[in-house]
Amino acid sequence: GSQPVSSPSWHRCPPHLEACESNSNDFGRVRAGCHHRDRSRHKRVAMKKVAAEATRLGLEGARFRKGHVVATSQRLLSSNLAIKVQEPIRSPETRITTLPSGLRVASEVRHGETATVGVWIDAGSRYETQKNNGAAHFLEHLTFKGTDRRTQTQLEVEIENMGAHLNAYTSREQTVYFAKVFKKDVRRAMDILSDILLKSQIDPRAVQRERNVILREMEEVNKQHEEVIMDHLHEAAYSTSGLGMTILGPVDNINSLKRQDLRDYIDTHYTAPRMVIAGAGAVDHEELVALSEEYWGSLPTESRTTYPTNFDPASFLGSDKRTPGPDDLDTAHVSLAFSGTSWTSDDSFPLMLIQSMLGAWDRLSGAGAKVPSALAQSLAERDLVHSFSTLNICYKDTGLFGIYIVGEQEKLPEALKVTVDQVQRLSGPGGVTEEDLNRAKTQLKANLMQQLGTFSYVCEDIGRQILTYGRRMPVVETFARIDAVTLEDVRGTASRFVGEQGGQAAFSALGKIDKLPDFGSIQTMLGKG
Numbered sequence: 177g178s179q180p181v182s183s184p185s186w187h188r189c190p191p192h193l194e195a196c197e198s199n200s201n202d203f204g205r206v207r208a209g210c211h212h213r214d215r216s217r218h219k220r221v222a223m224k225k226v227a228a229e230a231t232r233l234g235l236e237g238a239r240f241r242k243g244h245v246v247a248t249s250q251r252l253l254s255s256n257l258a259i260k261v262q263e264p265i266r267s268p269e270t271r272i273t274t275l276p277s278g279l280r281v282a283s284e285v286r287h288g289e290t291a292t293v294g295v296w297i298d299a300g301s302r303y304e305t306q307k308n309n310g311a312a313h314f315l316e317h318l319t320f321k322g323t324d325r326r327t328q329t330q331l332e333v334e335i336e337n338m339g340a341h342l343n344a345y346t347s348r349e350q351t352v353y354f355a356k357v358f359k360k361d362v363r364r365a366m367d368i369l370s371d372i373l374l375k376s377q378i379d380p381r382a383v384q385r386e387r388n389v390i391l392r393e394m395e396e397v398n399k400q401h402e403e404v405i406m407d408h409l410h411e412a413a414y415s416t417s418g419l420g421m422t423i424l425g426p427v428d429n430i431n432s433l434k435r436q437d438l439r440d441y442i443d444t445h446y447t448a449p450r451m452v453i454a455g456a457g458a459v460d461h462e463e464l465v466a467l468s469e470e471y472w473g474s475l476p477t478e479s480r481t482t483y484p485t486n487f488d489p490a491s492f493l494g495s496d497k498r499t500p501g502p503d504d505l506d507t508a509h510v511s512l513a514f515s516g517t518s519w520t521s522d523d524s525f526p527l528m529l530i531q532s533m534l535g536a537w538d539r540l541s542g543a544g545a546k547v548p549s550a551l552a553q554s555l556a557e558r559d560l561v562h563s564f565s566t567l568n569i570c571y572k573d574t575g576l577f578g579i580y581i582v583g584e585q586e587k588l589p590e591a592l593k594v595t596v597d598q599v600q601r602l603s604g605p606g607g608v609t610e611e612d613l614n615r616a617k618t619q620l621k622a623n624l625m626q627q628l629g630t631f632s633y634v635c636e637d638i639g640r641q642i643l644t645y646g647r648r649m650p651v652v653e654t655f656a657r658i659d660a661v662t663l664e665d666v667r668g669t670a671s672r673f674v675g676e677q678g679g680q681a682a683f684s685a686l687g688k689i690d691k692l693p694d695f696g697s698i699q700t701m702l703g704k705g
Contacts, residue, residue, distance in 0.1 A: 267628075270638060270648040271461045277477050278449030281468045282638045282648065283461045291457035292631040293365050293464070294354025295373065295472075296639030299445035301425075302348045302418035302487045302571075310390075310425020311441040313346045314383075314433055317390060319353070320344075321382040323375040331368070338364065346423055348410075349487075349571060350643060356632065359458030363467060366453075370471035373446070380435050390430050397424065401509045405580060405684050408497040409511045413576060413682035417490045444483045448475040454639035457631035490574040496683035496695040505687040507562060508585035512592055512698075513682045514673055516568060516575030519644045526661050526669035527568055527577060530602060532616035533666075534579075534595075536565035548615060551598040560591040572644070576682070577673055585691050593701055596674060603671035608663060617658050624654065 272282040301312055320342075322328045335342050341356040353373060355365040397403050407422050414420035424430070453468045455461075479485045492515040517524045535549030539562055547553060555561050561583035569576040579595050581588060601607040627633045628651070641648045683695055693701070 267651045270650075272642065272648070273461070273465045275448070275465075275469060275473075277473070277475055278447075279451055279453065279468060279472055279475060280642055281453045281461075281465045282642055283455040283459050283464050284634055284638060285459060285461065286457050286631065286634070288458050288631070289359055290356065290631065291359050291362055291365075291455060291459045292354060292356050292635040293362060293369070293453070293455040293459065294352060294635055294639060295369055296452040296454060296643055297351040297446060298349070298450040298643050299351055299441075300347050300349040301421055301423045302490075303445060303485075304418060304421065304425075304441075306421070308429065308433065308437050308441060309421045310423075310429045311433060311438055312351050313423050313425065314386065314390065314430070315376075315378075315438050315441065316344045316346050316351065317386045318378050318382055318438065319372040319376045321379065321386070322377050323371045324377065325371055325375065326368075331372070334364075334368070340365065342368065348419060348423060350640065352636075352639065354632075354635065362455070362459055362463070366464075366467040366471050374472075374474065378435050378438055383433070383435055383438070387430055390424065391427065394424050394427070394430070401505070401582075401686055402580065404499070405509050405511050405686050408499065408684035408686070409513055409576065409578075409682055412495045412497045412684050413492055413513060413515075414490050414574075415493055415495060417488050419490050419571065419574070440481050440483060443476075443480040444485055445479070446475070447479060448472070448477050451475065452639050452642045454635050454642070456635035456638060487572075490571065492574060492680060492682070494680045494682060494699075496685070496698075498685045498689055498692070500689055501687070507582055507687055508588055508689045508692065509580070509582050509686045510588055510592070510689070510692070511567070511578060511580045511684050512595075513567065513576040513578030515680060516577035516673065517570055518573050518575055519570045521570075521575075523669045523672070524570065525657050526665045527575075527673065528620060529613065529616045529658070529661055530599070530666060530670055531566045531568040531577070532619050533602065533608065533612055534566040534598065536563075537561075538563035548612075551595060554594050554598065555591055558590075558594070560587045560594065564591070564595075578682075585687075585689055589693055589698065589701060592698065599670055599674040603667045603674075607670075608666050610663065613661070613663060613666060617661070620658055621655055624651070 268284045268286055270282055270284045272280060274280050299312060301309065304311055320328065320331065322331070326334070335355075338357060338361050340358075340361060342353075343355075344351070344353040346352075353369055355369060357365045410422075411420045425433075451472075453464065453472065455464045517527050533549065534551045535547065537543070537547060537549065537552035537556055539556070547556070551566075552564075555564060561581050563583075564579055564581045567576060567578055567580055579592070581591055581595075583591060628637075638648055681699065683698060685692055692698075
């Protein structure tokens, strides 16, 4: 989605506007069992390339096209819209077939010699409890450790001999396993994917060995300041619900989860109606449907346990979480967020465009203060930050909208005040012009066109959209929804999401923060207390 270029790793928005790593450099490289804590980190390298190409215009989730009219504004994202197309955009058809079990199979056929196929599961860390938090991520590790038909070594050799790429990632709401293969190997890829997901041994000895691997991974994650800040921001915002838990889980759980805990998670959540088989590139839809019936026909249609199958509703709370240090960090990393939009909210597109207008900036970028974003200009001219990026994270029933700043702690309170003032200014007359809005729309569209050139992104887009919307939103509709946003939409959205939320803000801080004002003072300073 619309995400600032300077720090793309943890930004999240509607799935049709999200970024995925490029597959241009992956072919022929084996990555069986290369685990990702979250798709956000998974896409970092590719998105930094996009950022460089975009010369830090202030948006990472951009896309492209104009000349469309939406008849009924941007409502009902889960249904089709009446759209008048003035300049048609030709894009391949996404075909969707629902099997009797409820398993959905979707594909977009494109020319070429390669394909990406995978399974998207409507289950992530927010579906866990305090007792089994970390189970989804733990399973991601164990699926590559051997099945009834393949040992770990046999699996790795088979993938290597195919010149393929096998990978997985876990997020707060979804779990994904996918393979990039030559078109002649689509059947083998489907066989392997079903084997590791449905027939994984989950050997108790492997469970024990993997504990140390995950703990080392946690150590590495904790060295990535933006990852820590975002985990803490979620805890501050959603401390009483599943979204406040981390994806890796606490150390105690990593050390105590047992084979049966992991089996129970599979038996509870891995059911046909909650899964999507997606394919993009050199795939044949009818063949993909047949392969899905062959390899995934044994999927249960409902949970086989008595555990809850749905997530607990998110409840946004205004609080803060602060972590001093480490000692070698001489700057402060802070994030302030308000309650944002869900994926299907009427306000999702206006908020993406607001994010684009606020943009991002880094003093090492060479852009100076001469950037289109008024916020970037204000922060840069006053030397208030080392870098900042606007965040817009969407979930099924809620979201986070705010800012992530790196700088000297003495200057950050003023930087936060300048930021909120700028957003509030967008809600008033003259705060945003038609030129500003059109620039944001162009940026938002341009990045989509860049992303749609890779099969991996297309496959990702298909899987996540179907789980989110129940359908795949055509590109022409996405552009039409962007073009339908008016100045009044922007003003109204800015007012609702920052101007009218009172004290409901979440705050996280890391690093050299001993002189930062307390949370109550920050709320008062921002006019929220």
